[in-house]
Amino acid sequence: MVVPATCSPGIAAGMAALQMFYNPGTGLWDTTNWWNAANALEATIEYSRITDSRTYRSNIYNTFYQKPRYKNFINPWFRDDDGWWAIAWIRAYDLTSEQKYLDQAKLIFWDMTTGWDNVCSGGLYWHKRELNYKNAITNGLLLSVAAKLNLREPNDKRYLEWAQKIWKWYQQSGMINDDNLVNDGLDSNCRNNGKTIWTYNQGVLIGALVDLYQGTKDPELLKQAEAIADSSITKLARNGILREPCEENNDCGNDGPQFKGIFIRNLADLYRVSPKSTYRAFIERNAESLWANRNEQNQFGLNWAGSIDKADATRQTSAIDALNAAIALSTANTFSPSTSFIQPVASSLSGITQTNEDFIQFNVPVGCSGRYDLSLRYAAPTGANRYVYVNGRSLIDQESFPATGGWDQMRSLKIENVWLNAGENSVSVIFNSSKGSKNPLFLDTLSIDVSRKR
Numbered sequence: 001m002v003v004p005a006t007c008s009p010g011i012a013a014g015m016a017a018l019q020m021f022y023n024p025g026t027g028l029w030d031t032t033n034w035w036n037a038a039n040a041l042e043a044t045i046e047y048s049r050i051t052d053s054r055t056y057r058s059n060i061y062n063t064f065y066q067k068p069r070y071k072n073f074i075n076p077w078f079r080d081d082d083g084w085w086a087i088a089w090i091r092a093y094d095l096t097s098e099q100k101y102l103d104q105a106k107l108i109f110w111d112m113t114t115g116w117d118n119v120c121s122g123g124l125y126w127h128k129r130e131l132n133y134k135n136a137i138t139n140g141l142l143l144s145v146a147a148k149l150n151l152r153e154p155n156d157k158r159y160l161e162w163a164q165k166i167w168k169w170y171q172q173s174g175m176i177n178d179d180n181l182v183n184d185g186l187d188s189n190c191r192n193n194g195k196t197i198w199t200y201n202q203g204v205l206i207g208a209l210v211d212l213y214q215g216t217k218d219p220e221l222l223k224q225a226e227a228i229a230d231s232s233i234t235k236l237a238r239n240g241i242l243r244e245p246c247e248e249n250n251d252c253g254n255d256g257p258q259f260k261g262i263f264i265r266n267l268a269d270l271y272r273v274s275p276k277s278t279y280r281a282f283i284e285r286n287a288e289s290l291w292a293n294r295n296e297q298n299q300f301g302l303n304w305a306g307s308i309d310k311a312d313a314t315r316q317t318s319a320i321d322a323l324n325a326a327i328a329l330s331t332a333n334t335f336s337p338s339t340s341f342i343q344p345v346a347s348s349l350s351g352i353t354q355t356n357e358d359f360i361q362f363n364v365p366v367g368c369s370g371r372y373d374l375s376l377r378y379a380a381p382t383g384a385n386r387y388v389y390v391n392g393r394s395l396i397d398q399e400s401f402p403a404t405g406g407w408d409q410m411r412s413l414k415i416e417n418v419w420l421n422a423g424e425n426s427v428s429v430i431f432n433s434s435k436g437s438k439n440p441l442f443l444d445t446l447s448i449d450v451s452r453k454r
Helices: 011-021 034-051 058-066 080-097 097-114 137-152 157-173 199-216 219-235 245-249 255-273 277-292 313-328
Strands: 333-337 339-341 361-364 370-379 386-390 393-401 411-422 425-430 441-449
Touching: 011 034, 011 255, 011 313, 034 058, 034 080, 034 313, 058 080, 058 097, 080 097, 080 137, 080 361, 137 199, 137 441, 157 199, 157 219, 157 339, 199 219, 199 255, 219 255, 219 277, 219 370, 277 313, 386 411, 393 411, 425 441
Parallel strands: none
Antiparallel strands: 333 441, 339 361, 361 425, 370 411, 370 441, 386 393, 386 425
C-alpha cells in the first residue's frame, strides 16, 4: 500500500518545499554543494516520472543550459562529483528522451575514465590533483555510470567492458569487508582502510550491481547486491530507521545528510528485480517515519526518527528520495479475486462467469484517493462483454473483453481513469444479461498503476 507520506499533499508538499531552494539564476539549489545539486536534480526528475507531473520539469532544461559553475558539469578537483552529474543527466534522458542529456552523461563518463591508472592495480583517485586516495564512492559511481550507459547504448560494447573491468577491480580491492559492507576506501598499501561505513557507499554499489546484472543476467551480481542490502538493513539502522554514523554527534557536515536518500533510492532499484518483502517494508517504514517528523513547512531533518535539526536542500533531497522510493514501489500492485459467487459451469476453471448474477470481486486497497488505471488479466476464447461495478456504483455497462483464442491464452485489458478511495475498494466484474453481458470469461488478476494517479 502507498504510505500516507506519498499522498497529496504529501510528496507534492515535500517537493514544493525543496523547490523553494531552487535558484533559476544559477540552475542550482541554494544551501547545497555542487554534487548535492546533482542529487537534487535527480530527485526532481524521479518525482516528475512517478507522478507524471510537469510542475518542475523546467528545472532540467534550465539547469542544463545555465551551464552552472563548471564547464560540461565536470569538476576540476573531484571525480566523484562528476559521477553524480552523469547519473542525473542519464535520468533526464530517461524522462525526456532528449539525446543531449545522454550525450552529456557520456562526455562526463569518458572524462572520468582518463583518471584510471595502474596504482593499486587500477581504480580512480578521489581528487584529480592530489593523487593519494582511491575510495569507494568515486569508483562505485564510475561503475554505476558505465552500467547505466551500457543499458542505454547496448550496441557500444565499451560501456559493458568498462563496467566489468571496474567491478573486477572493485571486488579485488578489498573495500567490501567480511560483513558485506563497504568501507570508505583504500590505505597507502592499497588495502581496505577500515574507515567509516557510509550508507551511500552501500547504496551506490547496490544500484550499480543491479544495473550490471540487468545488462549481463549474471546471478552473482544480484547475490552480491542482496548481501550488501541485507547487511545494511541489519547493521546501519536503529529500530528499522536508517542512520548515518555521524548522527551520533549530530555532526554530518554538508555532505552526510545526503547519504541516506541515496541508499534508499538504490534499494528501491534492487527491490524491482529482487522483490524481498524486507526491502519494501524498510523503505516504507523510513518514509513513514521521516514524514511523521516533518515540520510545519513540510521540511525534513538529518534524523529521520526524530525532530528536525535544520532545513536545507540537502536534507530535503534525501527525504524526497525516500518518499519517491516509497510511492514507486506501488506502481504495479496486483490483486487476485478476493470473493467470487459463481454459478456452476461446465468447466474446470473456477473463475469463469457466464450466467446471470455471476461475478468476480477484487478487494483493492490504496493509500491515496485518486484516479488509477486498472488492468484485468483474463482469458476469453470467443470474446466477452461484462458489467463493471466499483464501490457500489456502476462504472461500465458493457466492457468488451476481446477474444484470446483459448483458455490457456491470457491478455490484459486496461480500464483507465477510475476513481478509488483511500483504504479498501471493491471492483466487481459482473455477468448481467440486461446490460449486454455475453460469453464465458475467466478473470485471473487485477493490477493498478499508481503512477497514473491524479
